[in-house]
Amino acid sequence: MRSEILEQPRAWQRLLSAGWEAVASAARLVRDQEPAQVVLLARGSSDNAAVYGQYLMQTSLKLPTTLATPSTHTILGAGAASFPRHALVLAVSQSGASADLIQTLVAARSAGCLTMSITNDPDSPLAQEADAHIPLLAGPERSVAATKTYTTELLALRMLTAAVASAERPTYEELQPAEQVLRAAQEACSELAQRLAGVQRMLVVGRGYSYASAREAALKLMETSYLMTQGLSAADAKHGPIAVLDPDTPLLAFASRGPTSASVASVVDAARAAGAPVEVIGDGAIAGDSLPALLPPGLAPEVVPLLEILPGQLFALELALQRGNDPDRPRGLSKVTSTT
Numbered sequence: 001m002r003s004e005i006l007e008q009p010r011a012w013q014r015l016l017s018a019g020w021e022a023v024a025s026a027a028r029l030v031r032d033q034e035p036a037q038v039v040l041l042a043r044g045s046s047d048n049a050a051v052y053g054q055y056l057m058q059t060s061l062k063l064p065t066t067l068a069t070p071s072t073h074t075i076l077g078a079g080a081a082s083f084p085r086h087a088l089v090l091a092v093s094q095s096g097a098s099a100d101l102i103q104t105l106v107a108a109r110s111a112g113c114l115t116m117s118i119t120n121d122p123d124s125p126l127a128q129e130a131d132a133h134i135p136l137l138a139g140p141e142r143s144v145a146a147t148k149t150y151t152t153e154l155l156a157l158r159m160l161t162a163a164v165a166s167a168e169r170p171t172y173e174e175l176q177p178a179e180q181v182l183r184a185a186q187e188a189c190s191e192l193a194q195r196l197a198g199v200q201r202m203l204v205v206g207r208g209y210s211y212a213s214a215r216e217a218a219l220k221l222m223e224t225s226y227l228m229t230q231g232l233s234a235a236d237a238k239h240g241p242i243a244v245l246d247p248d249t250p251l252l253a254f255a256s257r258g259p260t261s262a263s264v265a266s267v268v269d270a271a272r273a274a275g276a277p278v279e280v281i282g283d284g285a286i287a288g289d290s291l292p293a294l295l296p297p298g299l300a301p302e303v304v305p306l307l308e309i310l311p312g313q314l315f316a317l318e319l320a321l322q323r324g325n326d327p328d329r330p331r332g333l334s335k336v337t338s339t340t
Helices: 002-006 006-019 020-033 042-059 098-109 125-129 147-166 180-197 210-225 261-273 304-322
Strands: 039-044 065-067 087-092 113-117 133-136 202-207 228-233 253-256 277-280
Touching: 002 006, 002 210, 002 228, 002 304, 006 147, 006 180, 006 304, 020 113, 020 133, 039 042, 039 098, 042 065, 042 087, 042 147, 042 210, 042 304, 087 098, 098 113, 098 180, 098 253, 113 125, 113 147, 113 261, 125 133, 147 253, 147 304, 202 210, 253 261, 253 304, 261 277, 277 304
Parallel strands: 039 065, 039 087, 087 113, 113 133, 202 228, 202 253, 253 277
Antiparallel strands: none
């Protein structure tokens, strides 16, 4: 897991260079067919990437974007008729092997939708069923906990959205701080894991694009440290869940300067009032108890999730090790999860 976390900047460079032709081809299909809305289809970490895609596409493409509910097609019998004909249905999956995603994508295609997939395996069933496929090019991911495939999914969604909006190719310059973030975060996250090794529950929040980071960090903490936690929008946290915060229940917040920071700050203030430990991953716009500013200021909001999740992944790794767990082999989990 550690080596794959540290490999992410190189994986991004591969996708930006070798993956651009597939992205540009998919973007031309979208522009030609002019879908009226987007439906994102995913599970697990990929579903958290899809949440990022939902914010990105609604903001950049001004298209209504929803998350699919596969069980309505695989269990509850909704059928192809439930798909709007003029939709883009975009499946996001690391393995491309989950039966419910495949069945749902097939139903969407039979309804006349434009279908696309983003996977790390171009020979996967999901890739073969789609009208167009974007390969992640992340290389083999051996750790059960997804890291480099998650962030390459974010980047693939950003590349596709940018290509549809303007036909422009994103550059690596906006991601260059990644190496600096990784260097700064390793020691800081190790020290934080030592301090929080005994906690049994945690609340993780973000807002806007960073909602995806909150969900993904919470998932990593659950699957590697077996920690009871949940990743929420800062807005949703204020509708009840904030009541769980106390001196034994830390708050982990993702926040950088921008239009959503005030919302996260209000949750941080409430956590401090409840005596809860507070840690913030961001550019210093909001101070936590111990973590330094790990992100540089001035990042575009849609770029922040690619960088802020890096400390989140390292913290999950270090906390698992502090608790005596093997983060590469979480109990009861396997690399490919197939749901129906």
